[in-house]
Amino acid sequence: MGKSPVWKSIALGLTTDIAEGRYNTGDRLPTEAQLAAKYGVNRHTVRRALSDLSDQGLVRSRRGAGVFVTARPTDYPIGKRVRYHKSISASGKIPGKKILTLTTRTADVAEAEALELSEGEAVHVYDGLSLADGQPIGLFQSVFPAGRLPGILAALVETRSVTKALQQCGVEDYVRVSTRLTARAATPTQALHLQLSEGAPVLYSVGVNADTNGIPVEFGRTYFAGERVTLTMDNE
Incomplete structure (x- = not known):
C-alpha cells in the first residue's frame, strides 16, 4: 500500500487542532510560511492541505488577511x-x-x-x-x-x-x-x-x-x- 500524500497528514493535523480547541471559530491559522516551516514542506503542499480544509467547510481564506477557522467538527x-x-x-x-x-x-x-x-x-x-x-x-x-x-x-x-x-x-x-x-x-x-x-x-x-x-x-x-x-x- 502506498504512502498517503503529505498534504493529507497536514490537513488531518490541522483538523485535529481545530477539533481539540487549539483554534476556535474565527481564529486565524498560522501563515503558509509558518506551517511550511512547522511541517518541513514547501508552501505548495501547505496550500493543498488548506484547500482541502476549505472544501470541507472548516476554514475560509480572506485575501490579504489569512486563513480563518469557520467551523469546528x-x-x-x-x-x-x-x-x-x-x-x-x-x-x-x-x-x-x-x-x-x-x-x-x-x-x-x-x-x-x-x-x-x-x-x-x-x-x-x-x-x-x-x-x-x-x-x-x-x-x-x-x-x-x-x-x-x-x-x-x-x-x-x-x-x-x-x-x-x-x-x-x-x-x-x-x-x-x-x-x-x-x-x-x-x-x-x-x-x-x-x-x-x-x-x-x-x-x-x-x-x-x-x-x-x-x-x-x-x-x-x-x-x-x-x-x-x-x-x-x-x-x-
Whole structure:
C-alpha cells in the first residue's frame, strides 16, 4: 500500500487542532510560511492541505488577511439513548436529513441476524444523508423489519425523523443495544455524497436499536465524515 500524500497528514493535523480547541471559530491559522516551516514542506503542499480544509467547510481564506477557522467538527454522541436532532441541536448546529432512497427488499444475512428475522423476510430500507448546518456529516442506511413496521416508509417521508416515524408505527421508545465502530477510507461514491476527497477518513458505525421489550426495530450503517465529526461516548 502506498504512502498517503503529505498534504493529507497536514490537513488531518490541522483538523485535529481545530477539533481539540487549539483554534476556535474565527481564529486565524498560522501563515503558509509558518506551517511550511512547522511541517518541513514547501508552501505548495501547505496550500493543498488548506484547500482541502476549505472544501470541507472548516476554514475560509480572506485575501490579504489569512486563513480563518469557520467551523469546528460536530460532536456526536454514541450512546444508549442518542437522538440525532437533539444531539446536533445541542452542539449549536441545525440538524437535517436528506432522503436518498426508500426501498423494500429481502434482508441480507447481517440484517436478518441483527433484526431477528427468518431467511427471506422483507425489510424496509432508508438511505440518506445526515446534515449539520446544511453540510453532510454522515451517509447512512437504516433497515427496518417490514413485517413489524409496515408503515415506516410513509412515516419517514412525512416526518424525516426515525424517532417520530417509529412513534407513528407504535414504537414509543427505543434504545441502542449495540454499536461497532471502524475506520475506513471513503470510496468514490461515499466521497461524492459527503463532499470529501476520495480516500478521506470516514468512521463506519454499525448499530442495532430495540424497543423497550428488547425487540430489534432498526439496524443501522453510517459512514461519518471523519474530518467533520467527533464521536463521543454517552452513557445515558
